[in-house]
Structure formats: structure tokens, C-alpha cells
Amino acid sequence: MKEFNFENPADREEFMDYKEKEPEKAQEVIDQERKKAEAYALLHQYDKISLEYALATITDPNKRFVQYPESLRLLGELDGKSVFDIGCANGTFTKMIKSAGASEVVGFEPSENELEKARSAEKESPQGIDYVSAYCEIPSDKKFDVVSAIMVIPAVNQEQMEEIFNKASDLLVGGGKFVALTLNHDFKRFGEIVNNRKFSKRADGRIDIDFYNEKGEVYMSIIDTDFSQEEVEKALKDSGFGEIKWESLRVVTAGIEELGTEFWDKYEEDCPYVGLVACKK
Ligand SMILES: C[S@@+](CC[C@H](N)C(=O)[O-])C[C@H]1O[C@@H](n2cnc3c(N)ncnc32)[C@H](O)[C@@H]1O
Numbered sequence: 001m002k003e004f005n006f007e008n009p010a011d012r013e014e015f016m017d018y019k020e021k022e023p024e025k026a027q028e029v030i031d032q033e034r035k036k037a038e039a040y041a042l043l044h045q046y047d048k049i050s051l052e053y054a055l056a057t058i059t060d061p062n063k064r065f066v067q068y069p070e071s072l073r074l075l076g077e078l079d080g081k082s083v084f085d086i087g088c089a090n091g092t093f094t095k096m097i098k099s100a101g102a103s104e105v106v107g108f109e110p111s112e113n114e115l116e117k118a119r120s121a122e123k124e125s126p127q128g129i130d131y132v133s134a135y136c137e138i139p140s141d142k143k144f145d146v147v148s149a150i151m152v153i154p155a156v157n158q159e160q161m162e163e164i165f166n167k168a169s170d171l172l173v174g175g176g177k178f179v180a181l182t183l184n185h186d187f188k189r190f191g192e193i194v195n196n197r198k199f200s201k202r203a204d205g206r207i208d209i210d211f212y213n214e215k216g217e218v219y220m221s222i223i224d225t226d227f228s229q230e231e232v233e234k235a236l237k238d239s240g241f242g243e244i245k246w247e248s249l250r251v252v253t254a255g256i257e258e259l260g261t262e263f264w265d266k267y268e269e270d271c272p273y274v275g276l277v278a279c280k281k
Contacts, residue, residue, distance in 0.1 A: 001028055042157055043110050045222060046089060050113035052220040056211065057092035061195060065255025067181055067273060068093055071150045074179045074247055074275045078102040081145040084171050086164055087152030091118030098127045106130045135167050143173045153182040154224035165239035172280040178241060184274040185228050194272060195263055236278050247275035
């Protein structure tokens with residue numbers, strides 16, 4: 001396929017000629033560029049909302065009382081273990097992994113704004129966590145006991161999910177554990193506010209999520225991918241994972257005590273999120 005750099009005015013002009021002469025091939029170029037732009041937008045989605053997301057990681061009830069404590073439960077005993085945290089954002093959960101006893105923790109995050117927040121938090125109160133912006137910063141022979149990717153699968157497209165699973169597999173010791181949280185494909189309450197979020201299905205199958213604050217105002221919106229369990233399992237198996245277990249999530253007692261049972265009404269029966277634990281062969 002002919003290559004064009006659409007940021008370059010001369011290439012844009014050349015493309016207009018090409019489109020006249022080779023309309024079908026030109027359409028292929030357009031489709032390819034759209035795909036690239038979509039992948040780039042996904043990879044950098046959190047750059048634009050890093051302040052709102054930082055606040056959510058410490059205030060959002062779903063994160064405080066479901067996602068983070070349940071991810072720790074799925075990670076299991078961490079004493080003396082090395083952990084690689086993929087898509088660690090500002091490091092809120094990465095710090096919890098270290099506090100839970102892991103001997104070595106490395107966080108990977110592609111968003112510059114998120115990574116900067118994670119690194120500055122580490123500088124302010126050092127826990128000995130390393131943060132990297134690319135997998136190639138990890139020595140090729142380095143292996144970890146555990147790899148986590150909490151709410152990262154919904155933030156990516158198919159190719160990016162496959163890359164994450166391939167990297168996770170490469171980075172794990174044989175028999176090592178991969179833990180992820182993702183959207184529950186069986187979730188039903190679209191179009192309703194489910195405690196403090198509204199999930200809406202787009203025509204292309206993606207999910208728009210609006211996050212509401214205590215005043216009922218939307219303070220953050222994201223676009224997620226809603227992979228089926230079969231799609232996730234196939235990609236994991238293709239990357240060298242054996243046994244895969246899906247895990248329902250619970251609300252921890254502190255969440256019920258702080259917000260009451262009404263806030264969590266139907267949450268566990270129709271949970272927006274689900275956990276998974278996979279073992280590298
Ligand atoms: C919903 S946030 C989850 C952050 C963190 N794990 C947590 O639970 O607080 C998703 C994160 O995945 C990152 N991300 C997006 N694309 C990624 C990719 N291809 N590989 C790894 N991380 C990615 C985003 O920048 C964002 O920080």
C-alpha cells in the first residue's frame with residue numbers, strides 16, 4: 001500500500017491526485033489511516049482526563065470498594081513476589097500492590113500525563129516502585145511472578161489487547177499468574193445510572209461511560225471496548241496462557257457501611273465489571 005504522511009501538505013496534495021487515479025486503493029489508505037488514528041486516540045485517551053482520573057482513583061466507590069480490593073484478592077498472596085502492572089495510570093493501584101507485600105513492583109503506562117503522576121507520587125513518598133513508558137525498558141531476560149492489568153482491556157482495541165497478552169506472557173515465569181479486571185460482557189443495565197456511572201452502547205459496539213459526581217453532574221467520560229469472554233479467552237490462549245478463570249466481583253463491607261445497601265442495589269447481580277485469572281503455561 002502506498003504510504004502518505006497526511007501531516008505534510010505536499011503529501012495531502014499528492015493523495016488528492018492518487019484518489020482521482022486510484023479511488024479503490026486510495027480508500028484502502030483512508031481506512032488504514034482511520035485505524036491508526038483510532039488506535040492512537042485509544043492509547044492517549046487518558047492523557048486528556050488524567051486529572052479527573054486521578055480524583056476518581058481515590059474517590060470513586062467502584063474503584064475503592066470493588067475494583068481495587070477485589071483485584072488484590074485475585075492477586076492473592078504477594079509477599080516476596082515480583083509484579084508487573086500494565087496500564088498502571090497514576091500508580092494508585094500499583095502502590096497498593098507494593099503495600100500488600102510484593103518485593104518488586106514495576107508499573108507500565110503509555111500515557112505521559114499518567115506516568116508523570118505515578119513518578120511524582122513515587123518521588124514524594126518512595127516505595128521503591130519503578131515506572132516505565134515502554135516494554136523495551138525491561139531487560140529481555142527479566143521475568144515476573146505476577147502480571148496485572150486492571151481495567152486496561154476495556155481501554156484498548158483488539159490488536160492492543162493481543163499485544164498486552166503477548167507481553168504479559170513474555171514477562172511471566174512459567175506458571176506465573178495474570179490478573180485482569182474488565183467490563184462484564186453480560187452486563188444489562190445500559191442507559192441507566194448504575195450507582196455513579198451510565199453505560200451506553202454505541203452503534204459500533206463500543207461503550208460510552210459517563211461518570212457522575214455527588215451533585216449528579218458528569219465529571220468524566222470515556223469510551224471502552226466490550227470484548228466478549230470468548231474473544232478475551234482466545235487472545236489469552238494464543239499468547240500462551242493455559243487455565244483461565246472468570247471471577248465475579250463483590251462489594252467489600254466498608255463500601256456497604258459507607259454508602260448503604262441502596263447505593264449498591266443489584267450491583268453484584270448485574271455487576272459492570274468482572275475479574276479474570278490466567279496461568280501462563
Ligand atoms: C481505566 S485505566 C486503569 C488504570 C489502573 N490500572 C487502575 O486500575 O487505576 C486504563 C489505563 O490503561 C492505559 N492504557 C491504554 N492503552 C494501553 C495499552 N495499549 N497498553 C497498556 N496500557 C494502556 C491507559 O493509559 C490508562 O492509564
